[in-house]
Amino acid sequence: MFPLDNKGSGRVDxxxxxxxxxxxxxxxxxKAELLMFFHENPESTDTVEGIANKIRRAPKEIDRDxxxxxxxxxxxxxxxxxxxxxxxxxxxxEISKRLISPPSADETERPSSREMxxxxxxxxxxxxxxxxxxxxxxxxxxxxxxxxxxxxxxVESLRKDRNxxxxxxxxxxxxxxxxxxxxxxxxxxxxxxGRRRLVFIDCYSxxxxxxxxxxxxEDPQRLSDLSIVVSKALSESRDPSNTLLAMDSLxxxxxxxxxxxxxxxxxxxxxxIRSCKAxxxxxxxxxxxxxxxxxAIQDKVDGVIEMxxxxxxxxxxxxxxxxxxxxARHVTAWTPYNRDPGLGLxxxxxxxxxS
Numbered sequence: 607m608f609p610l611d612n613k614g615s616g617r618v619d620x621x622x623x624x625x626x627x628x629x630x631x632x633x634x635x636x637k638a639e640l641l642m643f644f645h646e647n648p649e650s651t652d653t654v655e656g657i658a659n660k661i662r663r664a665p666k667e668i669d670r671d672x673x674x675x676x677x678x679x680x681x682x683x684x685x686x687x688x689x690x691x692x693x694x695x696x697x698x699x700e701i702s703k704r705l706i707s708p709p710s711a712d713e714t715e716r717p718s719s720r721e722m723x724x725x726x727x728x729x730x731x732x733x734x735x736x737x738x739x740x741x742x743x744x745x746x747x748x749x750x751x752x753x754x755x756x757x758x759x760x761v762e763s764l765r766k767d768r769n770x771x772x773x774x775x776x777x778x779x780x781x782x783x784x785x786x787x788x789x790x791x792x793x794x795x796x797x798x799x800g801r802r803r804l805v806f807i808d809c810y811s812x813x814x815x816x817x818x819x820x821x822x823x824e825d826p827q828r829l830s831d832l833s834i835v836v837s838k839a840l841s842e843s844r845d846p847s848n849t850l851l852a853m854d855s856l857x858x859x860x861x862x863x864x865x866x867x868x869x870x871x872x873x874x875x876x877x878x879i880r881s882c883k884a885x886x887x888x889x890x891x892x893x894x895x896x897x898x899x900x901x902a903i904q905d906k907v908d909g910v911i912e913m914x915x916x917x918x919x920x921x922x923x924x925x926x927x928x929x930x931x932x933x934a935r936h937v938t939a940w941t942p943y944n945r946d947p948g949l950g951l952x953x954x955x956x957x958x959x960x961s
């Protein structure tokens with residue numbers, strides 16, 4: 607390859623919209639794979655042929671996408687391709703800034719009924735209530751309690767006489783049931799034939815090679831079949847408009863099925879949820895993917911609950927915020943919380959920290 611001078615090329619501060627920027631970054635499956643490769647190997651420098659071999663693609667498959675990323679300034683092209691960490695950080699800051707920018711008119715004016723979740727820390731961040739028809743992403747670092755919050759939302763929904771469809775991708779349904787028991791409800795009470803309000807879609811058993819005992823089960827790598835099973839489970843609910851679909855987690859779906867197919871699945875899922883006026887909550891590990899991929903996912907959903915964890919001199923601290931929630935006033939400032947296996951996410955103790 608010939609040396610290129612990319613100074614000033616593709617800078618985002620003057621031009622493209624968030625959607626245009628995201629499309630330039632992950633407009634194809636190979637672009638997403640290139641971003642993930644360099645995100646995990648930021649010091650890597652190689653030829654197009656060498657990089658193609660590392661991501662198991664033919665050089666001709668990635669040549670155009672490499673050129674696009676060079677034009678954007680994310681990759682520097684001399685005689686090899688290397689990841690520009692400074693440019694990556696610049697793009698991350700730009701994406702983050704746009705994600706927490708003031709909501710547009712169509713977001714604030716979208717009609718939506720709202721209700722309190724019954725989870726103290728979440729209700730503080732959504733003082734006027736949680737939109738009853740929405741697709742919400744619970745996103746955060748490892749050990750922040752994403753699954754705990756998801757389970758907590760499921761438990762509170764059942765207590766409010768809502769129906770729940772739980773798609774389990776990261777653990778066996780019985781483990782989820784045990785977590786629900788620890789939070790004070792007996793899931794079997796809601797799984798009685800003829801009065802069933804809790805249904806599991808077991809995807810985890812396929813991943814570990816175990817035969818599922820659930821009514822619904824599917825291989826998460828067969829996304830079209832999974833979409834059909836989700837539709838069937840929702841349609842068989844006593845009242846689809848009073849149903850919460852919980853999916854834990856989107857991380858597994860992306861890693862197992864690929865970025866672009868998973869985006870297509872998510873796009874279909876969002877449309878399905880809105881058409882039947884149900885609700886959906888899913889989780890995602892934000893450290894598993896490049897920020898451009900995270901931003902594209904956030905763009906597809908109605909709301910985001912974000913969590914992070916930090917080591918401090920006083921101990922391990924966790925924080926939560928709501929950077930996006932269509933149709934509801936929300937608090938974007940980081941707010942401390944604690945986690946308890948039996949209570950879920952709770953308001954912090956007097957010290958504000960948890961060891």
